[in-house]
Amino acid sequence: MAALTNVTPETVLARYATDIGFVAEEWPATSLAELAEQLRVAAEHLAGAGIQGTEDLDTASACLAAAETPDLTARSVFLHRAARHLAGATEMVDDYRLML
Template sequence: MTATADTILARYATDIAFVADDEPATTLDRLADQLMDASVTLDDAGITGAEELDVAATYLRDAEDAAPEARDVLLNKASQHLTDTTGMVAEYRLSV
């Protein structure tokens, strides 16, 4: 499945906002900021895989200014690094 900005936001914004203690992002740039914050929070909580959120944030930021073909590739790469997000957030919810 090809990732789009809308699918990434729909799938991850609420969970990431919970960890980042913020409102759900409505733009990729804001989600990237929250991913960076959430990565630190999850890492501090000892949750494995938090560094993947940093990588995804980098791809999302790069996608914002990319040409359409490159944007699709970058969004797909970001999505791949976000695959464990739901599990990490669930683990975090149990620890707070």
């Protein structure tokens, strides 16, 4: 997957909320806080299925939680960090779907 270049809360949600919601067995997140929580749950489910790389989802979750700040510079930094850690999320979810 190509990295997101213009990373905003909306682009992160649009790119990952549906897949992460599927693994977390929830409706797709509509906020960064919801997505951060679903990432923690999804990481547990994926790790339980033996899928590698789930620590990146935990790190992305922490970055998204930190992005909930009024400081726009800090928000941008944390969103970009989250996006980097989410780069393999689609592949992990695809592997999970194949296991079901």
